[in-house]
Amino acid sequence: MATRIASLDDAPAMSRVLREIIAHTGRDRPSDEAFVTRQYIANPASIRCTVAIDDEGVVLGFQSLVRAEAGNRYEVPVGWGIIGTHISPRARRKGVGSALFRSSRKAAGQSELENIDAYIGADNQSGLRYYEAMGFQTYRTPEGIVQKVYTVG
Ligand SMILES: CC(C)(COP(=O)(O)OP(=O)(O)OC[C@H]1O[C@@H](n2cnc3c(N)ncnc32)[C@H](O)[C@@H]1OP(=O)(O)O)[C@@H](O)C(=O)NCCC(=O)NCCS
Numbered sequence: 001m002a003t004r005i006a007s008l009d010d011a012p013a014m015s016r017v018l019r020e021i022i023a024h025t026g027r028d029r030p031s032d033e034a035f036v037t038r039q040y041i042a043n044p045a046s047i048r049c050t051v052a053i054d055d056e057g058v059v060l061g062f063q064s065l066v067r068a069e070a071g072n073r074y075e076v077p078v079g080w081g082i083i084g085t086h087i088s089p090r091a092r093r094k095g096v097g098s099a100l101f102r103s104s105r106k107a108a109g110q111s112e113l114e115n116i117d118a119y120i121g122a123d124n125q126s127g128l129r130y131y132e133a134m135g136f137q138t139y140r141t142p143e144g145i146v147q148k149v150y151t152v153g
Contacts, residue, residue, distance in 0.1 A: 011041060047065045063097075121144065
């Protein structure tokens with residue numbers, strides 16, 4: 001497994017990962033290629049979007065790190081990072097999320113971010129445990145949500 005910065009050519013594979021997660025969790029959400037391109041790969045607020053690939057180059061998952069802008073829907077303070085992690089159910093618990101965070105953490109340091117927000121469903125046990133393992137701590141709990149912060153330091 002390896003990680004690299006996402007390119008526009010990754011949109012179909014990243015869309016597939018989102019559809020696999022939807023099929024697995026039953027939680028619907030946007031997943032088409034145009035959304036992936038706009039939201040993750042070519043987002044003007046993006047700091048880094050990293051994909052993880054297997055030995056054959058198949059995309060296993062991705063992680064986006066964007067800079068929080070005024071009026072962001074998570075109500076994250078302007079200038080913080082906002083992170084999102086999406087890993088195929090086929091590839092879970094094999095260190096993919098950890099490898100992706102090493103890439104995002106590096107980009108956060110290079111961009112002089114001080115804090116990174118993770119916005120997680122309160123019922124998403126694997127998401128909660130994952131971000132805790134990466135060093136995030138709960139700072140806010142709007143209804144049904146847990147927001148965790150990572151201090152880049
Ligand atoms: C949550 C998610 C990102 C974890 O990714 P992953 O590649 O499985 O994570 P890793 O294998 O790198 O695990 C790192 C650590 O996180 C913790 N962890 C991850 N999944 C866990 C789970 N299901 N239960 C308990 N701990 C878990 C563990 O401490 C793990 O270390 P260990 O395996 O040595 O015990 C992945 O399952 C995913 O993309 N889920 C769907 C989307 C999602 O929920 N995104 C995040 C919240 S919005």
